[in-house]
Amino acid sequence: MTTNSPPPSPASLQHRLKKIVLEYGVIMNWNTLNKCILMLILGCVTHLIWMLWKIFIWLNPSLWSMTNLGLIKQQIVLNLIFIVVLSSLIYPCIYWQHKAWVKRFLPYITVWCFITSLCRDAYLIGVLSPATLSSFVSLLTVGLILFPRSIVYSALIPSTLYLFVCGYLSLHGMLPYAPIFNLPNDTYANAFWVGSMLYFITPVVMICLILFEILLSQWRNREQLIQQLSRIDPLTNTYNRRSLNQYLEHIQRKKNQNYALVLLDLDHFKSINDCHGHHKGDEALILVGQLLKQHLRETDIVGRFGGEEFLLLLYHTTLEQAQHTAERCRAAIEHLELKDDNGSRIALTASFGISTAQSPLTPFQLLTQADKALYLAKASGRNQVHIFQAQTENGVSVP
Template sequence: MATFVVSLCRDGYLVGVLSPATMVTYVSLLTVGLVLFERRIVYSALIPATLYLVSCGYLSLFGQLTYAPLFLLTDFPYKNGFWVLSMLFFIVPILLTCLVLFEILLSQWRYREALIAHLSQVDPLTNTFNRRSINQCLEQLNHKQASSYAVILVDLDHFKQINDEHGHHKGDEALVQVCHVLAGHIREQDVLGRFGGEEFILVLKQATAHQAKQVAERCRQAITQIELYDEHNQPIHFTASFGIALSHHNTPYEKLLSQADQALYQAKAYGRNQVVLYQPLEPAAS
């Protein structure tokens, strides 16, 4: 970027700082630079170049600097003032208009890119991380050698019954409220996501088995106290089951999810509305 700016200043002076060639190069560097680099980098390079070009044009206008010395080899019938003012008259409005329009276009484009990136990472209903983002998070944790964490799978009990008896809009409302409850019982460093359907996942960083069970138990009790009412203002009660798994010695996250799922299955088998910590089977004594 700096090389191009230096070339712009040097060549712009030689052929005329307000010549079409210089202005085309200036606008091209500005537009291409804003697309490829951050605004801070582009403007920190182009502002000094702009001041240089303006200074050259000002000094040329008053005859203190030769305008376009490269063309002194030929005889020009006009003086510096004519060239500077005529070029200034036509180029400045065009340059300012192009800059404003391009800034508007660039801002809209970057906003849409950020929005698309956000939508690809979150669940649209609960506005929490989706399964893809959760897998990326677990993969990153797996690469950290000293990182230990707990995974908690949460599944709402008999959720299909809510949809069937009260409609999907009540089911969606239940999911949103459960999400709020879970978010209120984890730390800022932890991660909450919707794993699919009525299933959520909590990733507790630097958590022991005791801490994970405490968090899960608080969430379980809070879910039972959610106030959800049907169209007749009758309360809709529901519960959730929890399965916990802990990472050990860089356990692959796929295996960790499988262990949490097994613990969740046991919680369902024990009568639901339970918290179960995965316990590896001890090898049978010979």
């Protein structure tokens, strides 16, 4: 029987928001939902600032003749409603962020709500006003940097059509232009003036958008390459120790996964470096890294754990399957064609230690078990596969 947990207090929400800011200092490294939280907070602040301007007009009778006072009173209430709606979306972004449907749909919902709330005020102050145009370009560029294109353009296209239709209807007298202000009837009803503004504005916006898209694509490709390089061991082209730890931490958070850890160490690797040179040692590591990737499934993980050690993370794998995989890799390493500078074959073997998922042990505890099994394989003569068992802890000491 499950029970519903009590709703979090405002103090708890504030603590979680503070933790997010401290934990992910670089905004570009935030996940999409955390970026949505930032956007929602800024949206609330924007509507609050607009409310203060409208309240200022309402409290100063000398300005009533220049504004539509009745509309301003309505918009104060509407701004308050938008603040409530935007702030209410912060909760699921924080507390439901691990749900698949939240990750998929909530970014679209939050961006749509944010843009919709701004479009209304853009019409009120005039779709061709400097404030509207500068906000449009600024939000477009910032949005494309922070969010995937699909999210940004899904809100950008309908909002652009909305502003275009409002401008068209205002031009033909079907809608008032900038209705929040009391403007002369013919101020923005001149078709030549409106057409000229659109003529000069459109190419500038389009050129800037195209150039920005090109620069953004190049920048994102560069960032992806840098991120990929930071996760890969440059010598073996397998995952590095940092990436392996991240995968283990991910498993620890997910829990209840069926997996196996295989830790392997190249036998007598130091003698290869000493007798044949470090370049042959590097070649041995490269060949082993390539071989391991060829003998594993696409869903499995292989990485250089340190020095001449490699770690295999085998998802959805039983003990028998893990042992079979390790034996296949061991035999393949034994038959690797590694030759010295004179063309003579260099013997190359590896020892393996296996540990499989056991509740309530963490992946890092299983890694310790695999390490004990590996050292038992070393002590038993090397070029062997050993499985961790309870008695392994009292096994033969490694010389």
